[in-house]
Amino acid sequence: AQSVSQHNHHVILSEAASLELGCNYSYGGTVNLFWYVQYPGQHLQLLLKYFSGDPLVKGIKGFEAEFIKSKFSFNLRKPSVQWSDTAEYFCAVNGDSNYQLIWGAGTKLIIKP
Amino acid sequence: DVKVTQSSRYLVKRTGEKVFLECVQDMDHENMFWYRQDPGLGLRLIYFSYDVKMKEKGDIPEGYSVSREKKERFSLILESASTNQTSMYLCASSLRGDLLNTEAFFGQGTRLTVV
Numbered sequence: 001a002q003s004v005s006q007h008n009h010h011v012i013l014s015e016a017a018s019l020e021l022g023c024n025y026s027y028g029g030t031v032n033l034f035w036y037v038q039y040p041g042q043h044l045q046l047l048l049k050y051f052s053g054d055p056l057v058k059g060i061k062g063f064e065a066e067f068i069k070s071k072f073s074f075n076l077r078k079p080s081v082q083w084s085d086t087a088e089y090f091c092a093v094n095g096d097s098n099y100q101l102i103w104g105a106g107t108k109l110i111i112k113p
Numbered sequence: 114d115v116k117v118t119q120s121s122r123y124l125v126k127r128t129g130e131k132v133f134l135e136c137v138q139d140m141d142h143e144n145m146f147w148y149r150q151d152p153g154l155g156l157r158l159i160y161f162s163y164d165v166k167m168k169e170k171g172d173i174p175e176g177y178s179v180s181r182e183k184k185e186r187f188s189l190i191l192e193s194a195s196t197n198q199t200s201m202y203l204c205a206s207s208l209r210g211d212l213l214n215t216e217a218f219f220g221q222g223t224r225l226t227v228v
Contacts, residue, residue: 009153034216043117044203044219090155100171101217105155 002027004093006104013081014112021076021107023065023091033074034092034101035065044090050074061085083113116140117220119204125226132191134223136204143209145187146171146217147179150201162187163209194227201225 007022035047048059055067065076074091091104120135144163148156158171160179168179176198180188191198201224205217
């Protein structure tokens with residue numbers, strides 16, 4: 001069965017620090033990969049996605065993620081975080097289904113002003 | 114802009130009550146989903162539907178049922194609410210088709226408390 005692992009449940013950073021959130025998945029075939037974000041009091045929304053092509057994917061608000069197939073990873077990065085990046089971040093994978101995404105447990109990111 | 118609307122943001126129900134959570138989407142999406150979100154567990158799929166009157170069990174369907182009589186509306190039913198069903202419930206929709214269309218759009222969530 002497919003699974004997604006997010007290594008850190010809570011991350012606390014100061015403004016301007018660099019961010020990397022880990023995501024590993026277990027599935028041997030072709031995958032579609034997603035990062036979603038949930039800002040406080042708001043609905044989950046798509047941050048970025050990878051389907052094929054360039055493994056370095058750029059999303060909204062300066063975020064990017066790199067798909068490393070050999071490591072089964074899709075880590076999220078941002079060079080300089082802002083207080084407004086405080087949110088919960090979810091990694092999700094679709095491998096063999098036209099419908100279902102498999103979700104990680106989420107990482108709560110707190111940015112100290 | 115895709116809109117997924119859940120009927121309630123907060124609900125408080127008593128143990129044993131029958132509870133209905135409603136979700137409506139306005140983008141003519143074929144797929145609709147109900148998840149529950151619990152701290153440290155991420156999103157767990159309860160049920161999904163890929164067409165009117167069609168439904169499939171997700172990972173945790175026990176204690177729940179669903180109804181999809183119209184394409185835009187997907188209802189989650191707790192037949193007899195229990196305290197372990199206290200959670201945040203999220204509705205989502207997506208286009209059907211090839212794998213490129215599996216991006217999901219979410220509602221605001223319903224925080225259900227069963228007392």
